[in-house]
Amino acid sequence: MQAIQEITKPDLSPLHLVQGPETRPVIQLEHIHKTYTMGDVQVHALRGVSLTIREGEFVAIMGASGSGKSTTMNILGCLDRPTKGSYILDGQDVSEMTKDERADIRSHKIGFVFQGFNLLSRTSAVENVELPMLYAGVSGSQRHARAIASLAAVGLAGREQNHPNQLSGGQQQRVAVARALVNNPALILADEPTGNLDSRTAVEVMEIFQRLNRERGITLILVTHEPDIAQYAKRVIVFKDGKIRKDYQVEDQRNAAEELKNLPVIEDDEEEDE
Amino acid sequence: MNLLMIIRVAFRALQRNKMRAALTMLGIIIGVSAVVAMVSIGQGAQAAVAAQIDSIGTNLLFVSAGAQNVGGVRSGTGDTGTNTLTVEDLDAIKREVPSVSMLTPTVNSRGQLVAGNMNWNTSIQGVSEQYPEVRKWRVQSGEFFTESDVRTAGRVLVIGQTIADNLFAGGDPIGQTVRVQNLPFRVIGVMVRKGQDQQGRDQDDIAFTPYTTVQKKILGSPRLQIAYVSAVSPDATYTAQQQITELLRQRHKLNANDPDDFTVRNMSDVAQAANETNSTMTMLLACIAGVSLLVGGIGIMNIMLVSVTERTREIGIRMAIGARSSAVKSQFLIESIVLSLMGGSIGILLGVGVSLAIPRMLGWPTLISTMAIVGSVIFSVAVGVFFGYYPARKAAALDPIDALRYE
Numbered sequence: 001m002q003a004i005q006e007i008t009k010p011d012l013s014p015l016h017l018v019q020g021p022e023t024r025p026v027i028q029l030e031h032i033h034k035t036y037t038m039g040d041v042q043v044h045a046l047r048g049v050s051l052t053i054r055e056g057e058f059v060a061i062m063g064a065s066g067s068g069k070s071t072t073m074n075i076l077g078c079l080d081r082p083t084k085g086s087y088i089l090d091g092q093d094v095s096e097m098t099k100d101e102r103a104d105i106r107s108h109k110i111g112f113v114f115q116g117f118n119l120l121s122r123t124s125a126v127e128n129v130e131l132p133m134l135y136a137g138v139s140g141s142q143r144h145a146r147a148i149a150s151l152a153a154v155g156l157a158g159r160e161q162n163h164p165n166q167l168s169g170g171q172q173q174r175v176a177v178a179r180a181l182v183n184n185p186a187l188i189l190a191d192e193p194t195g196n197l198d199s200r201t202a203v204e205v206m207e208i209f210q211r212l213n214r215e216r217g218i219t220l221i222l223v224t225h226e227p228d229i230a231q232y233a234k235r236v237i238v239f240k241d242g243k244i245r246k247d248y249q250v251e252d253q254r255n256a257a258e259e260l261k262n263l264p265v266i267e268d269d270e271e272e273d274e
Numbered sequence: 275m276n277l278l279m280i281i282r283v284a285f286r287a288l289q290r291n292k293m294r295a296a297l298t299m300l301g302i303i304i305g306v307s308a309v310v311a312m313v314s315i316g317q318g319a320q321a322a323v324a325a326q327i328d329s330i331g332t333n334l335l336f337v338s339a340g341a342q343n344v345g346g347v348r349s350g351t352g353d354t355g356t357n358t359l360t361v362e363d364l365d366a367i368k369r370e371v372p373s374v375s376m377l378t379p380t381v382n383s384r385g386q387l388v389a390g391n392m393n394w395n396t397s398i399q400g401v402s403e404q405y406p407e408v409r410k411w412r413v414q415s416g417e418f419f420t421e422s423d424v425r426t427a428g429r430v431l432v433i434g435q436t437i438a439d440n441l442f443a444g445g446d447p448i449g450q451t452v453r454v455q456n457l458p459f460r461v462i463g464v465m466v467r468k469g470q471d472q473q474g475r476d477q478d479d480i481a482f483t484p485y486t487t488v489q490k491k492i493l494g495s496p497r498l499q500i501a502y503v504s505a506v507s508p509d510a511t512y513t514a515q516q517q518i519t520e521l522l523r524q525r526h527k528l529n530a531n532d533p534d535d536f537t538v539r540n541m542s543d544v545a546q547a548a549n550e551t552n553s554t555m556t557m558l559l560a561c562i563a564g565v566s567l568l569v570g571g572i573g574i575m576n577i578m579l580v581s582v583t584e585r586t587r588e589i590g591i592r593m594a595i596g597a598r599s600s601a602v603k604s605q606f607l608i609e610s611i612v613l614s615l616m617g618g619s620i621g622i623l624l625g626v627g628v629s630l631a632i633p634r635m636l637g638w639p640t641l642i643s644t645m646a647i648v649g650s651v652i653f654s655v656a657v658g659v660f661f662g663y664y665p666a667r668k669a670a671a672l673d674p675i676d677a678l679r680y681e
Contacts, residue, residue, distance in 0.1 A: 074675055079674050080675060099598075099599060100598045103593065103597060103598040103599070104598070106593075106596045107597075108596070112594050112595060118590075118591045118594075118678065119591075120588055122290040123286070131591075131592070131595060132595040132596055134279055135592070135595065135596040135597045135598075135601060136596060137276075179595070183596075
């Protein structure tokens with residue numbers, strides 16, 4: 001996978017605070033405004049957000065509901081367009097793109113992980129992972145091989161043919177991560193990925209994110225309202241009332257892999273049954 | 275995202291809900307099979323009538339006494355009460371109309387046939403020696419009577435198979451004597467078995483004798499009911515019809531304003547009338563079956579609409595991971611076409627099966643129509659496109675953010 005070439009950049013330790021100046025920006029938001037019209041009322045969801053996220057960053061976006069973090073997430077994910085302002089994703093201005101152009105951008109540059117997993121039901125794990133490649137026009141044999149590799153990368157080798165209802169929540173979320181990874185996106189957007197998971201499984205998923213970020217240099221944006229989950233990221237951005245309130249590097253980043261070693265393994269039989 | 279890929283996606287989506295797909299298809303299956311079967315029945319009936327008319331001969335004309343309306347008095351054609359068609363008229367036709375090759379008058383009577391200790395009541399028809407050729411009905415054994423028998427009003431009889439079976443069970447009727455009204459007749463021939471006509475009447479329950487014999491020795495009246503006339507070729511029937519009409523009007527001394535006191539019809543008219551009746555029936559049957567096809571199409575639309583609502587989240591997922599609106603639209607449209615096309619194919623098989631079974635189970639002739647099959651395929655695809663378009667458009671118009679949030 002192409003990500004392997006990108007690992008050759010300077011190894012950043014988990015506690016490294018300052019990004020190297022040589023990494024290029026993946027996301028550049030400038031004075032983004034988003035206004036919704038609900039009946040006669042105009043709701044200003046975003047009031048001038050400017051933000052740069054560089055390649056290899058692991059950013060947590062936090063904020064109370066109504067703070068604008070979901071709107072930011074939708075705009076970052078090219079699901080929505082800003083009312084005002086410019087958004088440059090991976091060197092391309094996407095703020096003026098049409099619906100179809102944004103679909104293509106989502107297909108090639110963005111991987112999504114949702115709170116509710118959002119896998120297709122009655123469809124095997126491998127087929128779920130193949131889905132984005134279907135829309136990106138990847139050929140059949142390549143699709144299958146890449147889906148298998150992607151599942152292996154999140155520790156689900158051997159579970160390819162399982163349907164979502166045969167997988168635990170953590171496993172389902174890992175299928176979703178594999179699906180997000182499979183087109184080698186410039187950016188993975190995770191919207192409350194641990195919201196539906198118990199604490200140990202949440203740490204497991206964070207471990208995968210940290211590993212992908214560390215080993216493959218994948219740029220990650222994590223939307224969460226849990227401060228302790230945000231501590232797994234390298235940088236935290238806090239939204240309030242449609243503006244960025246705080247933007248800081250995490251000083252004592254949590255290491256999910258280390259924590260997993262110390263966590264007692266409880267009810268592991270859930271993964272063994274079937 | 276090419277078409278093949280979209281078709282695969284559509285197939286997988288349908289596979290995920292096999293029961294629903296099968297039930298949706300059922301509407302189309304029933305509709306298409308009904309259309310195919312109904313058209314087969316209609317065309318079978320048409321073909322049977324056409325074959326029968328063809329066997330009678332398309333160069334055949336009927337000349338009958340009387341007309342629908344003579345001087346304000348309506349009289350049926352061939353009515354025994356009218357005396358407007360005579361042997362002399364027929365002789366004149368034979369002599370003076372070049373497009374007529376053969377003709378035979380018919381004089382109908384009924385009588386009791388007695389042979390030994392057996393007897394049988396049947397129709398005795400007086401005809402000329404040209405009857406077998408005009409009506410394309412051959413003698414199986416013995417021979418038909420000749421012109422001299424007609425001239426001399428000979429007491430000779432040619433009988434149908436039913437009479438042969440009933441009077442001479444097993445034995446050879448040729449040369450035997452049969453008494454009709456106490457007059458002895460000699461049996462000289464037996465006709466080929468013809469079977470039942472379309473109304474189920476036994477066509478073999480009939481005896482032929484020279485028309486002169488019936489007129490002079492059985493009925494004692496010179497009346498004629500109907501004459502069968504052969505034109506020289508099928509193309510000549512209209513000419514013959516015109517020439518006969520002119521000749522008879524002249525002979526009957528009718529003024530230009532007088533209506534005909536006779537009727538000349540040709541087989542093509544009869545064939546056309548029969549065909550029209552049958553086409554109307556076929557159309558009617560096909561239309562009724564078509565309604566069920568329409569209902570099947572509405573069933574598809576209904577299920578596709580439910581499916582779009584139910585799969586809103588799936589549509590959201592697909593769009594979020596890079597499906598264009600057009601890909602989503604194509605997927606749902608193709609799902610609908612696949613449903614209708616598969617239903618249509620199964621429906622054709624079922625319809626053909628029913629069409630093959632009907633002659634065996636009900637005894638009706640059927641003719642499987644390629645037109646109906648091709649038409650059904652085209653129609654079912656059209657149903658899929660037409661009734662799938664609206665739900666597909668609805669799916670494509672969804673906003674991915676709302677769709678993802680949909681519970």
